[in-house]
Amino acid sequence: xxxxxVQKVSKTYKSGKExxxxxxxxGVDLEIKEGEFFSIIGPSGCGKSxxxxxxxxxIPPSNGAxxxxxxxxxxxxxxxxxxxxxxxxxxxxxxxxxxxxGLEQRKMVKNERVKIAEKxxxxxxxxxxxxxxxxxxxxxxxxxxxxxxxxxxxxxxxLMDEPFGxxxxxxxxxxxxxxxxxxxETRKTVLFVxxxxxxxVHLSDRVAIFSHRPGKIKEILLIDIPRPRIREEEVSRxxxxxxxxxLWKAVEREAKGFF
Amino acid sequence: xxxxxxIVYAIFSVVSVFLLWEGLSRTGWIPHEVLPPFTTSLQGxxxxxxxxxxxxxxxxxxxxxxxxxxxxxILSIPIGIYMARSRxxxxxxxxxxxxxxxxxxxxxxxxxxLWMGAGDLSKVTVIVIGCFIPLVISAYHGAQGxxxxxxxxxxxxxxxxxxxxxxxxxxxxxxxxxxxxxxxxAISLIVVLGSEMIxxxxxxxxxxxxxxxxxxxxxxxxxxxxISGIGLLLDLIFSLIMRKVLIWS
Numbered sequence: 428x429x430x431x432x433v434q435k436v437s438k439t440y441k442s443g444k445e446x447x448x449x450x451x452x453x454g455v456d457l458e459i460k461e462g463e464f465f466s467i468i469g470p471s472g473c474g475k476s477x478x479x480x481x482x483x484x485x486i487p488p489s490n491g492a493x494x495x496x497x498x499x500x501x502x503x504x505x506x507x508x509x510x511x512x513x514x515x516x517x518x519x520x521x522x523x524x525x526x527x528x529g530l531e532q533r534k535m536v537k538n539e540r541v542k543i544a545e546k547x548x549x550x551x552x553x554x555x556x557x558x559x560x561x562x563x564x565x566x567x568x569x570x571x572x573x574x575x576x577x578x579x580x581x582x583x584x585x586l587m588d589e590p591f592g593x594x595x596x597x598x599x600x601x602x603x604x605x606x607x608x609x610x611x612e613t614r615k616t617v618l619f620v621x622x623x624x625x626x627x628v629h630l631s632d633r634v635a636i637f638s639h640r641p642g643k644i645k646e647i648l649l650i651d652i653p654r655p656r657i658r659e660e661e662v663s664r665x666x667x668x669x670x671x672x673x674l675w676k677a678v679e680r681e682a683k684g685f686f
Numbered sequence: 687x688x689x690x691x692x693i694v695y696a697i698f699s700v701v702s703v704f705l706l707w708e709g710l711s712r713t714g715w716i717p718h719e720v721l722p723p724f725t726t727s728l729q730g731x732x733x734x735x736x737x738x739x740x741x742x743x744x745x746x747x748x749x750x751x752x753x754x755x756x757x758x759x760i761l762s763i764p765i766g767i768y769m770a771r772s773r774x775x776x777x778x779x780x781x782x783x784x785x786x787x788x789x790x791x792x793x794x795x796x797x798x799x800l801w802m803g804a805g806d807l808s809k810v811t812v813i814v815i816g817c818f819i820p821l822v823i824s825a826y827h828g829a830q831g832x833x834x835x836x837x838x839x840x841x842x843x844x845x846x847x848x849x850x851x852x853x854x855x856x857x858x859x860x861x862x863x864x865x866x867x868x869x870x871x872a873i874s875l876i877v878v879l880g881s882e883m884i885x886x887x888x889x890x891x892x893x894x895x896x897x898x899x900x901x902x903x904x905x906x907x908x909x910x911x912x913i914s915g916i917g918l919l920l921d922l923i924f925s926l927i928m929r930k931v932l933i934w935s
Binding site for chain 2 (some may be wrong): 480483484485502503504505507508509511513515518519520521525528529532533560561562577580582
């Protein structure tokens with residue numbers, strides 16, 4: 428079943444003093460299935476994050492439409508949760524309060540809210556940290572809180588904007604596998620923006636390659652590596668190596684075309 | 687510098703001023719009538735505080751201050767946050783703030799008295815005006831500095847504009863707002879005393895300047911000691927509250 432449709436989405440905005448028009452996105456078409464893990468890769472500044480924000484309803488497209496379950500959306504909604512690279516935690520709230528904050532918007536008994544929060548604390552491995560403030564957490568832990576907070580609101584689509592981009596290499600690899608495990612438990616539809624090719628291949632069902640400005644989809648690649656994906660086995664598969672090499676070349680072409 | 691060292695330095699600096707004061711007076715370098723010794727003035731402060739008349743004046747000032755300060759907090763913080771949220775509100779209010787900022791608040795007291803009479807209304811109003819700008823500006827800067835991703839996260843959780851103002855922008859701006867409140871605290875004390883000096887009816891300012899005009903210099907110094915004591919006390923209470931509220935930052 429199709430969950431999310433991006434229909435001929437374009438975005439131009441004025442930049443600088445002269446108000447020169449910059450074309451960030453040009454006619455992007457996408458269809459993402461329910462429960463699919465879909466990644467977008469491309470050189471920095473190619474507009475992939477802009478597309479994510481348009482899908483989130485945070486910024487309006489200049490043209491085109493976003494459909495969730497066949498219905499057009501133009502503003503943010505609880506059906507689409509978002510996780511940012513810089514975590515965007517509420518610093519004045521503890522870990523559990525951060526997770527509860529979104530739930531407080533719903534009509535729900537307090538006990539029920541706490542039960543949901545506890546469930547995601549368990550799932551994201553935050554047990555024992557419930558009462559710490561964000562400033563007391565490492566980057567990886569912060570991102571766990573952000574993921575738990577977003578999942579607690581039970582969105583249908585999880586939008587992730589380079590969520591592991593500011594983590595160190597080891598934490599990053601570890602968090603990727605944690606995300607796969609959590610995704611396996613929840614089976615949410617995930618739209619994942621990254622510029623790491625390995626990350627996209629390891630996580631995704633399909634990967635879209637974005638071209639440089641104006642951003643549009645060059646190609647969509649099916650990642651037919653069987654799941655569960657175990658990194659140690661994966662890296663020696665010829666299928667994996669072929670995909671990585673292919674993507675490298677495609678992205679490199681885009682980057683070169685720009686420089 | 688460690689906390690203990692800081693306290694030692696603070697005590698040292700204050701004590702040295704008191705010693706200088708005591709010395710200048712006791713040795714007769716400055717005549718007694720103009721500068722009574724610190725110890726005598728301090729003793730006078732305690733005696734003053736025991737009198738019913740002084741308590742009445744202290745109470746009058748405290749009420750004006752508390753009302754004026756509270757009103758300015760309630761008014762200006764939402765306005766400052768709203769300025770950060772709406773370009774239109776900002777563009778409308780910013781020129782007014784810029785124009786009125788350099789006007790000395792003391793200069794407004796006679797004008798306000800002309801409009802509102804010499805009573806409490808004009809005094810409270812001038813406190814509100816005096817604190818308004820630093821508070822608005824701090825709230826504006828605080829809310830302006832809140833990351834967009836925080837607001838977007840909240841919107842994706844289903845928060846509306848109202849919830850974003852009160853549940854995101856307000857708490858996120860608190861560290862900046864607190865520095866504005868501290869500034870406003872000092873301004874408000876100065877303005878209270880100033881307004882009571884100009885419109886003489888009651889209050890600490892009245893008492894202070896009355897004693898000065900009547901040549902009761904020792905009383906003047908005693909009142910000054912009490913005023914700085916009050917300032918210190920308020921600042922301590924403020925720091926305590928701030929540390930408690932901003933435990934997360």
